[in-house]
Amino acid sequence: xxxxxxxxxxxxxxxxxxxxxxxxxxxxxxxxxxxxxxxxxxxxxxxxxxxxxxxxxxxxxxxxxxxxxxxxxxxxxxxxxxxxxxxxxxxxxxxxxxxxxxxxxxxxxxxxxxxxxxxxxx
Numbered sequence: 001x002x003x004x005x006x007x008x009x010x011x012x013x014x015x016x017x018x019x020x021x022x023x024x025x026x027x028x029x030x031x032x033x034x035x036x037x038x039x040x041x042x043x044x045x046x047x048x049x050x051x052x053x054x055x056x057x058x059x060x061x062x063x064x065x066x067x068x069x070x071x072x073x074x075x076x077x078x079x080x081x082x083x084x085x086x087x088x089x090x091x092x093x094x095x096x097x098x099x100x101x102x103x104x105x106x107x108x109x110x111x112x113x114x115x116x117x118x119x120x121x122x
Contacts, residue, residue, distance in 0.1 A: 006075050009067050010037050013060055018045040034074030037064070043082040050079065 004012075007028045015021035023042035028035065041049055050057045061077050068075035 006035060006064065006067055006071070006073070007037055010039060010060070010064060010077065013063060014039060014041065014049060017048055017056065018042065019048070020045055034076060035068070036076050036078060038078045038080050040080045040082070046079075046082065 005028075007026045010026050011024055014024050018024060018041055020042040023040075023045070025040045027038045027040075029038075030036075039049070048056065049060070051059075057077075057079060064075050064077050
């Protein structure tokens, strides 16, 4: 069996995760920093590749680091953001809405305490 390249490895792992494996592609380049594998997936699969809080992307990068260590190479993964995709913007809150949110939160806490039986609070 032929030796698997880092590019093949990334494609194999990612295709097992995404819904549209036919839209997975990679591009490999080498510079003084090491090997860079650029990953492109279907826009609807971006969430699956990144995962909650970036955990899936971090795991793929860890696997790639191990693969590289085995082959004495430093391999980095760049996930290419599809054209036209927009990241959700953080909401900007005015001072008034911050105060309202804080009041609602403290009211909710007070309600939670009211629902607890008194023998538990003692």
